[in-house]
Amino acid sequence: MHNLSVYQWPLPEGKNGQQAVEILQKRVEQLGATKTGTFCVDCETYQSSLGPNAPTKNVFLVHNTEHPATTFAVLESGLVLVADSLLDIFMLKLNGAYNLKKNANIESKGQRYEQMDFVIKIGSVSIGPSFKGILVEVEYQPCDIPASCFDLMREFMQGFIGPSVQLPPQLVAAKIAEPYTPKDTVQQYLDHFNSLRRTTAAGPPTRMQ
Amino acid sequence: MSLGNTGLLNQDPVHDRAPLYGQLLHTYKWSDKLHEYAGVASSILSSNTLKRSTTMSSIATKRLRRPGPTIHAVPQHNVDSLVSSLALLFPQEMTVQLIRPMGSSAILKITLGQTLRAVVVLRSLIIEWVVVKAISEDHHVDDHKPETVWSSSRYKVFQKVTDHANSAMLHFYSPNMPELAVKSFMTWFRSYNTLFSHPCQRCGRLLSDNLPPTWRDFRNTTAYHENCRQ
Numbered sequence: 001m002h003n004l005s006v007y008q009w010p011l012p013e014g015k016n017g018q019q020a021v022e023i024l025q026k027r028v029e030q031l032g033a034t035k036t037g038t039f040c041v042d043c044e045t046y047q048s049s050l051g052p053n054a055p056t057k058n059v060f061l062v063h064n065t066e067h068p069a070t071t072f073a074v075l076e077s078g079l080v081l082v083a084d085s086l087l088d089i090f091m092l093k094l095n096g097a098y099n100l101k102k103n104a105n106i107e108s109k110g111q112r113y114e115q116m117d118f119v120i121k122i123g124s125v126s127i128g129p130s131f132k133g134i135l136v137e138v139e140y141q142p143c144d145i146p147a148s149c150f151d152l153m154r155e156f157m158q159g160f161i162g163p164s165v166q167l168p169p170q171l172v173a174a175k176i177a178e179p180y181t182p183k184d185t186v187q188q189y190l191d192h193f194n195s196l197r198r199t200t201a202a203g204p205p206t207r208m209q
Numbered sequence: 210m211s212l213g214n215t216g217l218l219n220q221d222p223v224h225d226r227a228p229l230y231g232q233l234l235h236t237y238k239w240s241d242k243l244h245e246y247a248g249v250a251s252s253i254l255s256s257n258t259l260k261r262s263t264t265m266s267s268i269a270t271k272r273l274r275r276p277g278p279t280i281h282a283v284p285q286h287n288v289d290s291l292v293s294s295l296a297l298l299f300p301q302e303m304t305v306q307l308i309r310p311m312g313s314s315a316i317l318k319i320t321l322g323q324t325l326r327a328v329v330v331l332r333s334l335i336i337e338w339v340v341v342k343a344i345s346e347d348h349h350v351d352d353h354k355p356e357t358v359w360s361s362s363r364y365k366v367f368q369k370v371t372d373h374a375n376s377a378m379l380h381f382y383s384p385n386m387p388e389l390a391v392k393s394f395m396t397w398f399r400s401y402n403t404l405f406s407h408p409c410q411r412c413g414r415l416l417s418d419n420l421p422p423t424w425r426d427f428r429n430t431t432a433y434h435e436n437c438r439q
Contacts, residue, residue: 144323
């Protein structure tokens with residue numbers, strides 16, 4: 001797997017989500033990146049209902065279009081189960097023990113770009129119809145070890161995100177000398193989703209793309 | 210333009226049917242250029258001190274001519290001992306594994322830290338082929354999948370490093386001192402351990418054309434971008 005960082009991009013003042021995404025897309029295209037389709041990372045939340053007195057626990061099911069045949073199930077403790085996509089059907093069978101939380105589906109959806117060995121994904125995050133924020137994902141494919149190539153990625157990202165990118169994301173920084181895995185990507189997205197859920201919509205509610 | 214008497218050819222009334230004079234001029238220019246390039250190449254090559262082949266100048270040396278280099282037919286155990294000494298050169302950073310999937314030719318699988326992997330094909334003690342790939346790419350070389358030796362990496366950065374490794378292979382090539390050539394190549398190649406983290410010596414940046422400094426100097430292994438090395 002390759003080294004990857006996800007950042008939240010704050011909306012510029014006076015712009016709504018759609019306009020902000022367009023600004024970012026324009027910058028990336030001016031750098032010479034080519035469009036290579038769309039991507040989507042979505043997250044469903046299942047809540048345990050083991051009894052009236054038992055504490056409720058969440059299981060997050062994350063799908064990523066980079067791994068179309070895989071479902072990632074993440075516990076609140078951070079434990080990740082990487083499974084076949086049949087896990088979705090299995091979770092429906094567990095109805096009663098784990099119930100799908102209504103109106104909690106959150107997804108990051110948008111354009112995927114490639115430039116040499118870099119992959120850039122600009123996603124707008126939304127829960128149902130309401131827009132929550134923008135997530136920018138940058139991946140450097142040839143290198144697995146964040147410690148070796150983060151300086152290089154920072155130089156690349158500063159080209160279109162700006163000088164605000166200085167440090168690797170917290171999760172990457174914690175395991176900077178270890179090889180990066182797809183599980184780390186899922187956890188980065190989940191962390192962002194959880195913090196974006198808590199925030200109110202940053203701009204007027206507009207459904208992106 | 211007229212070339213002496215050959216200018217008369219131009220007067221030939223059947224010029225349209227046999228454009229001899231045009232072809233003659235073309236040939237003349239071509240041979241003139243060849244002469245000029247050969248002159249430049251000769252002055253560059255004569256300044257290179259490391260001779261790749263021995264030239265016998267006098268008749269006396271001709272009589273005492275040594276048998277030509279036979280490094281293409283070195284016994285296997287010599288290759289084995291060279292490879293085992295290579296593995297000890299940089300035990301921390303480089304691991305070297307020797308396999309012989311296709312007869313007696315040795316293939317070296319080199320892993321450089323956590324940065325890259327390379328496949329080096331040896332013909333006795335001469336390096337014949339180098340391919341550099343990412344750690345995550347397939348390197349399983351055997352009889353059933355020989356294409357992994359010949360296919361190039363899917364990443365631009367390693368395609369570039371492969372090109373540079375091939376030029377280094379030619380640079381270090383020395384039939385009279387084959388072991389030294391292989392060792393020099395390995396010492397040079399080790400400098401790619403810091404491929405993603407070492408900034409360019411000239412511009413001080415990590416990225417140029419969205420690639421890290423892929424060139425390493427042959428003498429002192431300092432890192433340069435391909436465009437910065439002049």
